[in-house]
Amino acid sequence: MLHVKANDQVLVLAGKDRGKTGRVLQVLSDRKRAVIERINMIYRHTRQNPQQNVQGGILEKEAPVALSNLQVICRECNQASRVGYSRLSDGKKVRICKKCGGTIDK
Ligand SMILES: [Zn+2]
Structure with a gap:
């Protein structure tokens, strides 16, 4: 059993968002990681590609954080x-x- 579950409020202990808190959106149990709302954001630059009708720009999304770097906040x-x-x-x-x-x- 993992100590972090979806919808938990957690404190981030390491990384660039250390000290921040957020809600767990998804736990990737096989990778021992969790995706937390607005934490560990990554920006992917996408190039415009008229052939595939892809709009260029910056794609923003949460990168998973290792569960060992998270602590659950007790309600x-x-x-x-x-x-x-x-x-x-x-x-x-x-x-x-x-x-x-x-x-x-x-
Ligand atoms: Zn407590």
Whole structure:
């Protein structure tokens, strides 16, 4: 089980957007990376190509960030925290904030 899931608020620990927070759009579990809204933006310059009717310009998109560089922000204490795991009485596994002990998965 990965410590980051889609729609989490996360803190970026490394890279050019270090210290920023954002919402996880997608987790690429096989690559151990996540795409975060407006974080690690890359700009691809595309050339105009009349034959293929492609408009030239700058394409802006999020590049995936390694999961090891992300910390989940706990909604209970509003801090970026390491994640622990706990099993509920119904057998469901949930993520726990290591700072306040609150449940991250509601
Ligand atoms: Zn917490």
